[in-house]
Amino acid sequence: MNCNNCNTEINSRFCPECGQPASLKRIDGHYILHEIEHILHVERGILFTVKELVLNPGQNVRNYLSENRSRLVKPVIFVIITSLIYSLSINFFHIDDQYINFEGGELATPVKIFKWIQSHYGYANIMMGIFIALWLTLFFRKRSYNLFELLILLCFVMGISMLIYSLFALLQGLTGAKLMAIGGVIGVGYCSWAIGDFFGRDRVFNYAKAFSAYLLGMISFTISAILLGFIIDLMIRH
Template identity: 55%
Template sequence: MHEIQHILHFEKGILYTIKALLLRPGQNIRAFVSEDRSRLVKPIIFIIVTSLIYTSITHFFHIEGNHGGPAHSATTAIMSWIESHYGYSNIIMGIFIGFWLKLMCRKSGYNFFEILIMLCFVMGTGMLLFAVFALVEGITGTNLILLATAVVLIYCSWAIGQFLGGKKFASYLYAMIAYLLGMISFTASAILLGFLIDSFNKA
């Protein structure tokens, strides 16, 4: 009940967090990490709640992904789990993105845990943006997945780059590259895991 009240609190809850992350994500996340952890919603709760909002909208409007694999393969099952559990999947994906960010931005001064906190906030906001596009798509019937993906990629690159410093173009470029590499390596790992499971079951 305490966590629910904190999320819904107008001055310190999810509405304040969303506004802060949309307007000045880097500045507000840096303040959360180093100074005041009371105003923003806890990062894990934030990404789970926002992912749940997106999942609820896509299920309501029957906007489902097409995995294109055999119905009973482990890879298809893993991809279906990812689609049904975006909150946990985003946290796992954040680990991959965080690895690339830490590797490419070693001089940023942030440790891996602080980078993961930042990614929970940024990716959670990204899920809200996806949710808005999914809502419009569900109402209008217009396929907006490519536009939504581009907007979320731009936002995440901007927010991550701002958190890392934001004074140089390289910060935003590294942020975009690390984000894309993290997504690719996460997806490749999921496919590889499914392939290994299928191969083991057939042996």
């Protein structure tokens, strides 16, 4: 028989070319449990990744970029999972409605954009990472890291910040205390520290540049969202 993936002839249980099994097992409860265990695996799983990024973010991300890419969860998968956890947390406790509530009949496009950002902050945070990466490229232009490598860094770092926000959303939902502002400060503080640690923990100036890049990235993202809304409104009116 031939492999269903690469069409190579198979004489064993696995394809000698791509490693695809000759026959796939039927998906059942055992398969689902195995996949969950794989995601939460101590080594190369999300819990291990969280621990490593909390304790030593700079070294672990540098190792991922240049030495070993199998120890940590893939960065895009990591930030998607953590953003989903954040979105579920704030939606379950309706925390976003407690801070910003857009009302009105026909909303202008900029307001609609910000309403979407409010409702999908986890995914908007990923887009904001592009702006932060551009500022990091400018501030650390003497380093050898390119834009795409910095985006990998931000996927990991902003993934942890999403978990920090999720934790404080959970605490606020359970206690009723206004804790999300504290979580926001800690989240931004972690991002600044982790980015500075990535570029070298021995220089305090790296942390200042990291915080500046993060802040300017947020401002640039906000301005871009506003301009996009105004441009769309102008195009609709004309």
